[in-house]
Amino acid sequence: MSAQEAGAAAAPTPKYTKKDFESDQDVRWCPGCGDYAILSAVQKSMPDLGIPRENIVFISGIGCSSRFPYYMNTYGFHTIHGRAPAIATGLRVARPDLKVFVVTGDGDGLSIGGNHMLHVLRRNVNLTILLFNNRIYGLTKGQYSPTSELGKVTKSTPMGSADRPVNPLAFALGCGATFVARTVDRNIQHMEETLKRAAAHKGAGFIEILQNCNVYNDLAWNVIYDKTSKLAYELRLEHGKPLLYGPPDARKAVIMDGVMPKVVDAKDVQESALWIHDEKNVNAAKILADLFAPDFPVPIGVLEAIEAPIYEEVILEQEQRAISDRGPGNIAKLLTSGDTWKIG
Amino acid sequence: MSETAAPVKGAKARRELQRAVIRFAGDSGDGMQLTGEQFTTESAWAGNDIATLPNFPAEIRAPAGTLFGVSSFQLQFGSQRVYTPGDRLDCLVAMNPAALKVHLRDLKGGGLLIVNTAAFEKRNLDKAGYAQNPLDDPALAERYRLHKVDMTGLTHKAIADLKLDTKEKDRTKNFFALGLVSWIYTRPLEPTLEWIGKKFTKSADIAEANTRVLKAGHAFGETAEFFEEAYTVEPAEMAPGLYRAMTGNRALAWGLLAAAERSKVQIVYGAYPITPASGVLEELAMHKRFRIRTIQAEDEIAAVTAAIGAAFGGAIGVTCSSGPGIALKGEGIGLAVTAELPLVILNIQRAGPSTGMPTKTEQADLMQALYGRNSESPVVVLAPATPGDCFYIAYEAVRIAAKYMVPVIVLSDGFLANGSEPWLIPDPTTLPTIDVQFRTEKEGFFPYLRDAATLSRPWVRPGTPGLEHRIGGIEKQDVTGNISYDPDNHDHMVRTRAEKVRRVAQEIPPTTINGPATGDLLVVGWGGTYGSITAAVERAQAAGHSVASIHLRHLNPLPPDLGHILREYRKVLVPEINSGQLVRVLRAEYLVDAVGFNRVRGLPLASEELLEAIHQLIGSTP
Numbered sequence: 001m002s003a004q005e006a007g008a009a010a011a012p013t014p015k016y017t018k019k020d021f022e023s024d025q026d027v028r029w030c031p032g033c034g035d036y037a038i039l040s041a042v043q044k045s046m047p048d049l050g051i052p053r054e055n056i057v058f059i060s061g062i063g064c065s066s067r068f069p070y071y072m073n074t075y076g077f078h079t080i081h082g083r084a085p086a087i088a089t090g091l092r093v094a095r096p097d098l099k100v101f102v103v104t105g106d107g108d109g110l111s112i113g114g115n116h117m118l119h120v121l122r123r124n125v126n127l128t129i130l131l132f133n134n135r136i137y138g139l140t141k142g143q144y145s146p147t148s149e150l151g152k153v154t155k156s157t158p159m160g161s162a163d164r165p166v167n168p169l170a171f172a173l174g175c176g177a178t179f180v181a182r183t184v185d186r187n188i189q190h191m192e193e194t195l196k197r198a199a200a201h202k203g204a205g206f207i208e209i210l211q212n213c214n215v216y217n218d219l220a221w222n223v224i225y226d227k228t229s230k231l232a233y234e235l236r237l238e239h240g241k242p243l244l245y246g247p248p249d250a251r252k253a254v255i256m257d258g259v260m261p262k263v264v265d266a267k268d269v270q271e272s273a274l275w276i277h278d279e280k281n282v283n284a285a286k287i288l289a290d291l292f293a294p295d296f297p298v299p300i301g302v303l304e305a306i307e308a309p310i311y312e313e314v315i316l317e318q319e320q321r322a323i324s325d326r327g328p329g330n331i332a333k334l335l336t337s338g339d340t341w342k343i344g
Numbered sequence: 345m346s347e348t349a350a351p352v353k354g355a356k357a358r359r360e361l362q363r364a365v366i367r368f369a370g371d372s373g374d375g376m377q378l379t380g381e382q383f384t385t386e387s388a389w390a391g392n393d394i395a396t397l398p399n400f401p402a403e404i405r406a407p408a409g410t411l412f413g414v415s416s417f418q419l420q421f422g423s424q425r426v427y428t429p430g431d432r433l434d435c436l437v438a439m440n441p442a443a444l445k446v447h448l449r450d451l452k453g454g455g456l457l458i459v460n461t462a463a464f465e466k467r468n469l470d471k472a473g474y475a476q477n478p479l480d481d482p483a484l485a486e487r488y489r490l491h492k493v494d495m496t497g498l499t500h501k502a503i504a505d506l507k508l509d510t511k512e513k514d515r516t517k518n519f520f521a522l523g524l525v526s527w528i529y530t531r532p533l534e535p536t537l538e539w540i541g542k543k544f545t546k547s548a549d550i551a552e553a554n555t556r557v558l559k560a561g562h563a564f565g566e567t568a569e570f571f572e573e574a575y576t577v578e579p580a581e582m583a584p585g586l587y588r589a590m591t592g593n594r595a596l597a598w599g600l601l602a603a604a605e606r607s608k609v610q611i612v613y614g615a616y617p618i619t620p621a622s623g624v625l626e627e628l629a630m631h632k633r634f635r636i637r638t639i640q641a642e643d644e645i646a647a648v649t650a651a652i653g654a655a656f657g658g659a660i661g662v663t664c665s666s667g668p669g670i671a672l673k674g675e676g677i678g679l680a681v682t683a684e685l686p687l688v689i690l691n692i693q694r695a696g697p698s699t700g701m702p703t704k705t706e707q708a709d710l711m712q713a714l715y716g717r718n719s720e721s722p723v724v725v726l727a728p729a730t731p732g733d734c735f736y737i738a739y740e741a742v743r744i745a746a747k748y749m750v751p752v753i754v755l756s757d758g759f760l761a762n763g764s765e766p767w768l769i770p771d772p773t774t775l776p777t778i779d780v781q782f783r784t785e786k787e788g789f790f791p792y793l794r795d796a797a798t799l800s801r802p803w804v805r806p807g808t809p810g811l812e813h814r815i816g817g818i819e820k821q822d823v824t825g826n827i828s829y830d831p832d833n834h835d836h837m838v839r840t841r842a843e844k845v846r847r848v849a850q851e852i853p854p855t856t857i858n859g860p861a862t863g864d865l866l867v868v869g870w871g872g873t874y875g876s877i878t879a880a881v882e883r884a885q886a887a888g889h890s891v892a893s894i895h896l897r898h899l900n901p902l903p904p905d906l907g908h909i910l911r912e913y914r915k916v917l918v919p920e921i922n923s924g925q926l927v928r929v930l931r932a933e934y935l936v937d938a939v940g941f942n943r944v945r946g947l948p949l950a951s952e953e954l955l956e957a958i959h960q961l962i963g964s965t966p
Contacts, residue, residue: 086649
């Protein structure tokens with residue numbers, strides 16, 4: 001760590017408010033877009049991270065969500081389509097002292113940038129990924145996305161889309177992600193809680209934010225917006241708590257029947273048979289990731305949080321080991337090392 | 345070019361040669377690359393100037409005995425300056441029929457031909473497409489000085505008592521060839537013996553076997569009656585100093601290390617393995633002590649964008665690939681152009697299009713480097729002339745990228761990457777300084793505020809309080825960096841980015857002219873063809889012709905004195921391993937009637953052919 005880096009780390013973190021994280025740029029999303037609520041929640045969460053503002057960087061790709069860095073009064077880089085995870089990886093390798101956020105969407109992160117998402121997660125680069133999932137391409141004006149349901153009728157698929165959707169949570173877990181969560185743009189408090197958890201995670205923290213595109217795919221997540229259906233389907237995941245959901249008079253439980261998840265009436269289940277949520281149980285998380293309405297509840301919260309080696313820390317550790325074993329590099333010595341011969 | 349000595353009868357007189365061109369050829373499993381490299385080291389010890397040309401199949405373990413599985417290593421060494429690995433061979437060592445079939449046509453009439461007879465059995469002959477054993481054809485011995493040696497048999501005899509299996513014993517036969525050719529050309533065995541000692545510390549038997557076989561080959565030359573010839577090549581007159589053998593890929597890597605040390609700026613290197621560029625990544629990965637951090641990315645795009653992310657963080661971002669990979673990096677390079685971040689892109693060119701011939705050289709990516717991105721996307725383009733020059737070019741690329749906040753493309757090629765030359769080791773303190781100033785001053789800061797001399801924008805390390813700012817790929821207003829769709833601003837930014845690159849011309853030293861400052865013909869080259877061009881031009885000059893050459897290391901911007909120089913000659917010839925790319929640029933840029941000399945064979949240009957073209961153009965006969 002250079003003197004500069006150490007100096008920055010040593011300074012006491014000022015007391016911030018949400019305002020300190022608002023940039024001077026006019027926000028240019030469509031009126032009513034879910035992105036406003038996410039921006040507000042992120043700005044509100046920032047003071048609680050206890051990180052000096054100058055050490056925070058937002059990296060994005062392309063798409064509506066990717067305008068995000070312009071509105072954050074931090075360092076920011078609005079890059080190219082799908083590549084934010086790779087750019088953020090390079091940034092973290094160069095500057096492990098920075099807190100890096102990646103803001104992406106279902107198209108940016110899972111279609112054109114799906115490969116980079118896979119690798120940033122499996123490498124467990126220490127950063128926080130916010131994937132805004134609205135199941136549609138907004139910026140290009142309404143084509144279907146990789147999370148759109150099969151048969152989705154859009155401008156580019158007038159007879160319905162022919163491809164099956166990808167499930168972001170299952171994808172992330174399949175990539176070996178060490179932190180996977182889901183939250184909803186219409187639940188500010190839950191968003192803030194989830195953001196802070198993800199930001200505090202050591203390694204790649206992946207959050208799917210169910211987000212509404214009121215112009216091209218309005219109420220795609222109505223199952224979790226509509227008051228009645230929300231009450232019926234929202235399953236709040238809490239570590240150490242049983243998987244119970246539904247209205248107070250009709251509580252339901254998710255239990256395992258052999259290797260299959262199953263919904264039963266809560267009153268019919270013995271306490272010992274309840275499925276207790278364990279964030280460290282990767283296999284359980286993989287089952288949770290696939291649950292969705294109407295046959296199952298919609299899990300909200302942290303599915304998984306585990307520890308694993310962090311990519312850039314391993315790189316740094318190797319560098320330090322090489323230096324402590326053999327001393328810092330010296331180009332003059334290197335040039336004259338090995339086979340040389342003198343002339344004249 | 346070398347003389348081909350007539351056999352000397354009687355005593356084993358050693359005849360002095362000025363230079364010789366040798367090629368070792370065999371199956372890819374025969375260890376020809378190693379044999380060639382060791383022979384090169386021995387020749388370096390002997391004080392010769394050297395140029396090498398490794399040539400191997402893309403297949404890792406191509407089927408034994410096949411024509412496409414042939415691997416070869418050619419070198420020219422001499423007592424005078426050696427510019428190229430040579431066109432035609434003075435000596436060919438063929439370890440099997442396929443090697444003979446592929447390479448015989450390059451051997452001079454009367455040249456020395458050494459074959460391993462043991463490999464000329466039915467199966468191998470069939471695979472090489474020989475209906476009959478070519479060694480039985482008396483014409484072969486008439487045309488060439490043919491020496492049939494049972495290398496395999498003699499190898500086995502030399503190590504009969506060692507506890508190695510037949511395969512292991514077979515594998516040492518390349519050392520027999522090396523020992524024999526070392527004897528013929530009076531090379532010292534010490535460097536190879538030393539190498540064997542270091543290489544096989546884990547297996548005493550294999551070390552012993554290789555040592556014995558090497559000496560057996562050497563002794564065979566000494567005692568066998570049919571070796572009526574032996575040569576010496578005196579040390580070359582070279583600038584005094586300490587030398588080492590240097591390949592282009594290693595030189596690129598070491599140039600980056602030197603730049604990291606001198607600039608005190610972190611370098612982050614993102615790359616995806618690709619032939620012939622992977623060697624740079626592998627070399628850098630060995631030198632973590634220099635605080636160069638390497639990322640083997642998931643693809644070419646991630647490799648360049650990781651480097652860009654690092655540059656945003658205040659590091660020099662470097663990425664490296666070959667043509668197909670550079671194509672994939674195009675959008676990323678465009679981002680670095682508009683974000684105005686220091687990025688170095690190394691392109692080790694290979695024969696294309698598409699996958700093309702990955703292990704063969706070409707210099708057909710010049711247009712890609714200059715124009716191969718969407719919209720107006722100017723970058724600086726540099727090209728090393730020799731393997732050793734790769735060191736200076738990599739260093740220069742970092743210096744310019746950081747000073748101008750601009751992407752710099754370096755066009756190396758497969759020939760430079762793998763070829764080696766004796767390299768005068770520089771004193772790193774004599775390299776130009778790389779002075780990087782990160783902005784920390786809050787007062788008056790804007791992300792696109794420009795330096796008056798370079799037009800470079802300030803480089804701010806995230807983590808600097810009070811300078812939080814956002815940049816991106818969307819067009820920005822100059823100075824403020826705010827998003828702007830204003831037509832006049834866009835026009836201004838397009839011109840500013842171009843002007844910034846043009847101003848790099850102030851970094852270019854006066855062009856060195858090899859030959860008269862005015863005359864009949866100027867030969868203009870760039871990149872890895874330096875040796876072939878210089879050799880041909882110097883021969884034309886020796887014949888009394890008014891011919892000069894210049895070799896461009898800066899391709900964008902071009903040297904400021906180039907337009908003037910071009911007009912000092914009646915004709916301009918531009919040899920390239922492409923269909924005419926630089927020639928097109930020169931014609932467009934300077935309205936000169938330059939003509940091309942173009943061969944796209946995946947091989948270095950042949951000096952002989954080029955010399956013919958020179959003679960044709962100036963209306964003389966060779």
